[in-house]
Amino acid sequence: MAAQLPIPVYTSLETLYADLGTATNHAARWNDLAEEFQKRFGRRPTHIARAPGRVNLIGEHIDYALFGVLPAAIERDILIACAPRDPSLYPRGDVNAHNLHHKYTPQSFTPTKKRSNSIGSGPPEEEVHVEEWHLDIDKKELRWESYVKAGYYGVLNRFFPTSATELEHPIPVDLLVTGTVPAGSGLSSSAAMVVASTLVFLAANDKLDGVTKGTLVEMSMENEKRVGVNSGGMDQAASVISTPASALYVTFYPRLAATPVALPGSSASSTSSPRAVFILANSLVTSEKAVHARTRYNLRVVETLAAARILALHLGLSVGPRERLTLRQVVGRLGQEPEEGWAEDDESLRTTLRLAVKEVERLRPASADQDGQEGVTLEEMVKLSGMPKAEFREVYLDWIDVEATHFQLYKRAKHVFTEALRVLQFREVCARQDADDALKELGDLMNASQTSCSRDFDCSCAELDQLTKIARDAGAYGSRLTGAGWGGCTVSLIAEDNVSSFIEKLTAAYPPYNNLKGDALSEVIFATKPSSGACGMWLSSFRLRSLISPTTLSIQVRRVGREIELM
Template sequence: MAAQLPIPVYSSSDELYKDLGTATDHATRWTNLAEEFEKRFGRKPSYIARAPGRVNLIGEHIDYALFGVLPAAIERDVLIACAPRDPLAHPRGSVNAHNLHYKYPPRSFSPVKKRSQAGSTPDEEPGEDAVHVEEWHLEIDKKELRWESYVKAGYYGVLNHSFPTASATSPDEPDSHPLPVDLLVTGTVPAGSGLSSSAAMVVSSTLVFLAVNDKLEGVSKGTLVEMSMENEQRVGVNSGGMDQAASVISTPSAALYVTFYPRLAATPVSLPGKSASFVLANSLVTSEKAVHARTRYNLRVVETLVAARVLSLRLGVDVGARERITLRQVVGRVANEPEGGWQEDDRGLRSALERMVKEVALLRPPTADADGQEGVSLEEMIKWSGLPEKEFHDVYLSWIDVEAEHFQLYKRAKHVFSEALRVLEFRDICLKASSADVSTNDVLKKLGGLMDASMESCSKDFDCACPELDQLTQLARDAGAYGSRLTGAGWGGCTVSLVAEDQVEIFITKLKTTYPPYKDLEGDTLEEVIFATKPSSGACGA
């Protein structure tokens, strides 16, 4: 299984670059980074970590409901060069972080150990049996995120994973410290574009801190995904794992079918033929996922989780009083999914989803047709959940910041179920196209139709689009795309369009002349915001 494989560490440049794609001059970027590191710090880097951004072909906002998705790594990536400093001359674990981009100033920081009490409850005075424990602490301001916050997030996870803390009353316990390091960051994934620049930063920083401290042994791709998921939560975003899995596990020339239930798994899915490309177009609306999380991303997490509980109750499915059941688990329980999950062909899951697309109507408020409001107030939502108010807050609101007047349980669940079904259909079309003599044009039309349906659902039911994304996807269809949809969290960022290979240049020219923000862009500036991409390999080091 791909998730169980080790992280690739290359010793040969030829071996390294052949898997990264051909649309970017990877050799020049790696060489320039190493040379600049030596100029700044007076020695060569001991390790360079790479993590790519990703494009999600289909399956938006369903990973945290535990449904499968179909992303692919792109060639654009984050590189971090790193080397240890003299541990006798610098504080243990200290980090001197530089960024090649002029707008990101150098930062320095160090983790510290703070003493806490174990063995007593927060409301009690520490008893004689309380243990004084030192825990790692590294300040990350979630309200004012800076570029190094993502580096810190990766570092924090490595500290917790690889460097044991010690009890102050048990001095013989291991008490190792990370090395002091210099690091230099560069990246080509546009921030806020929906191409997962934040995950690329967190994955690459997690990987480089593991490597420079000689902690990579035994860390599989799946372990790196899980660590990176937890690490990104430290900057205030509750990620479902798609971004990290795509950045770590992807293989060249294929999408990645990533599933999360009953466990993380990833399977390459060959894309049909070489007669079409995926073109990424930046709407130039910046989506700051962490900044707006409480009214957007985090809110959708809560809406889908509460929708799962309410739907379970209305379908007679048993749910534990404090269980935070997901929509994927609801599907499995309603359809009596066998232990260990349905088989790889997903016929059981497809059949169950077809039913749930209809059953989701149970979440519509009785007054929806009369007043047009398909959401419910917080008070109504708590009542629907069947939980006492305090218990509801403990289970659904105590661990995440959200803000809303109405919670759209029906619309969010409707999108999740229909989008999960589209993912299975997209995957099946690709699998059949690779094993049967079918018309490529017909295959591309079917895939494009699914992308268009996904965009409509994202816009109308999940409300994660924006006027610019709606306009850009329509212009893409008018310019000849088989299909076009937003990719990433939405609310700005990029679109992905399926375009015939021999029409890519014409397609880009048409978008330049019809999408107003592009009209004055030329040359490299235009290539930064609209470009074709080839599926790349996942995270690696050298």
């Protein structure tokens, strides 16, 4: 299983960025980062961690309902260089964090020990989530270093327990961050930042032994909650587990699992189907997932959870008095899924999902209210749940920050079930590989996903709707939003030989692109192929040298103990 593999440590940038054709450009970035680190801190970095952004090909907003999704890591990434500081001169665990982007000011912070509840006070011990370390993170005014702190948090609480007989302390470090994943674009820059931060703190404190890719995904999921986002795990799994040249089928129930999925025409020997390329286009509408979480992302989490309970009751399924089950669990109980889960080739999930799409009509309100809402009020939702109001608030609302007058249970559940079906259909088409109409079938599924995201899940926006329509008119097989939505990027499926003409047409037809040229344009619209996941290079020295020509990079490597030296 891919999730059980160790975190890779590469010896070559050419291996790391395999099949992407731009290793030279990446080598310059890594070298510049190492040289700038030495200028700022007076020594070379000992570790550099990389975490890529991701594009979700299909499967939007269903990961936290525990349905499978199909993301892929992209070439653009976050890099964090690190080196220890002298423990005799700086507080234990002190962090001095810099960012290469000029708009982000340097920050320093030191974790402190947080007192747990005194015996005999507060709620019972089993209801208290004890945090043994504390770092201030302002969830309302989100700053770049908050994501660095979030990654550090999990490492501290997992590996540095204050209750240990012989207290171990984290080492003080200097950090330098750089990245090419545009913030607020829907390409998961926040998850990439948290993954890279978690990884670099693990490496700097020599805590990577026994940490698998799955462990890093789980830690990063928990860590990102520190900034106020209840993430379902797709972003972190794609950033950590992805492999080159493949999408990733990620499932979360009954356990985390990831399987590579080759795209049609991805094989060099493929002749009957054109090679698939994805074009990412930024709508230039910034989507700050954490800032708007209470009315958007977090609200959708609550709506899908409440819908799951209420639908289960309508269907006569077993539901615990305080159980907060997901829509995926509803499908499992509806289809009498075995405890170990259905096998990947079992048709039961697809069959039961089709049934669930019919049964979700039970959640449709009898009539829209005077505001045209198809949702229910809080009072109506509580009544439908069969729970006392105080208990409902404790189970469904007190743990997450949301704001709404109406809760759209029917629309959200309908999207989740139909989108989960589209993921399975997308994967099935990919498995056929050389079918002549494979790309058209995939495009149709992407288009249906966009319609559902816009109408039923209400996570699109006017600019995304416009951009996806332009993409289809310009020759895309399919085009849809990717990421949380409400702005950010679209992903369009096209044939590889149409990349240049497609970008030209999109640039001419989407008004916000009209005055963009050169690097400014390539920052907002670009082709991508699936990349490898999070990794590290642990360095005793870092120097890259072109040995053949300015455009062909060769990297010499030798091992020095447990470290890698690039000459």
